[in-house]
């Protein structure tokens with residue numbers, strides 16, 4: 001997408017959030033389709049409570065459109081094939097992934113996920129929920145792990161280091177990919193993870209005089225194998241929720257996981273945030289002698305017509321001239337802010353990989369210069385995010401209109417069906433008296449790599465078409481079962497869940513946040 005187009009799209013989407021659409025957007029057809037389909041029902045088209053117009057874009061291009069650094073060559077690397085099982089959402093590692101076969105300085109990385117034929121899966125079908133590239137040849141700066149040097153999620157954030165910096169790479173390094181490939185459907189498939197690497201060879205004339213940079217992994221849940229937190233609707237001030245600042249005892253008596261004390265003098269040269277849907281921004285701070293300076297805000301720019309609710313998003317990264325001096329003993333910290341007015345966002349992340357270079361260059365002191373200047377978008381709208389959902393869909397019943405039937409004490413979930421009250425099949429709604437309970441038991445939990453379902457409240461009737469922006473965890477009464485499965489994160493390490501016994505009378509629609517084609521309802525009566 002050319003910059004003029006991007007500006008237009010950005011302006012249009014900003015406008016769409018308040019006025020409902022425009023003809024000139026690159027995804028105007030989708031916008032219009034969603035608007036047309038959802039217009040009759042106010043409840044069907046979520047609109048964020050937080051204006052998505054705050055991204056101050058200060059450049060004429062996106063990060064991925066910047067010219068490659070002089071002297072750099074681009075290597076197209078890929079690892080796979082990954083056999084994707086029905087519904088999988090597990091975490092695995094893959095060693096001995098392809099690496100550059102020359103020594104040099106890595107100055108850019110761009111990730112993607114493709115099918116065997118090179119086409120890109122819809123993000124609502126199968127996606128890289130996260131990928132973390134680790135270098136076993138070096139220790140991580142901020143956790144007792146191998147060095148984490150690159151990460152990407154559904155938002156496909158790219159990395160680019162500004163001159164004169166580069167990440168030294170040796171062919172003796174050994175890379176591992178830690179990944180979570182999420183299949184939202186019951187169809188098995190096969191995919192590849194690709195990563196384009198820009199590298200300035202060690203023997204290139206441009207390598208002379210380059211400065212070394214290393215990754216500083218900042219994370220609001222740093223060091224955890226599955227570094228997540230829940231941003232539940234109503235948390236924070238009820239509009240936004242900043243973790244960990246507004247959390248109650250986020251780390252108990254343990255260390256502040258979102259902080260790192262600089263082990264050397266250096267220059268921060270690049271960063272971008274990683275968030276999940278509902279995320280608004282991540283922030284980076286530098287603290288010295290009791291003074292705290294705001295170093296950068298990575299903002300989520302949603303192309304999603306419904307606002308801050310989907311993976312149709314691009315983060316801002318620092319501009320190439322962003323250089324911030326830090327001293328040994330300074331404390332770096334990061335926070336993540338989510339929209340907490342619209343819906344709940346379970347298993348959310350807040351990560352900033354901060355690149356820290358050797359001293360030198362033209363760095364600003366964050367305590368005397370306002371270094372938190374606007375960033376640039378990492379990329380434009382991606383076509384694989386175009387299935388937004390939220391259209392009329394007659395495959396789903398309006399369960400609020402079906403009669404009650406006594407609920408079994410335990411309702412099995414089997415073959416992706418809630419065996420009582422499933423939105424595809426039900427003729428009645430399983431019903432209990434107020435104060436009584438229903439237990440859901442996931443019988444699919446141990447199939448293959450795990451088919452881990454959830455029961456997550458969504459606003460009734462919750463029966464529109466599935467897409468990246470629908471359904472949402474936006475039920476008027478909040479509940480979520482966690483991922484019903486065994487074997488550690490991301491599961492809840494149990495296969496059953498019992499509904500709260502304090503629910504007021506009503507029909508409660510829910511969906512599976514892992515496989516959002518799965519929907520159902522139960523009812524509570526006086």
Ligand SMILES: [Cu+2]
Nearest residue numbers: 452453512515
């Ligand atoms: Cu499921």
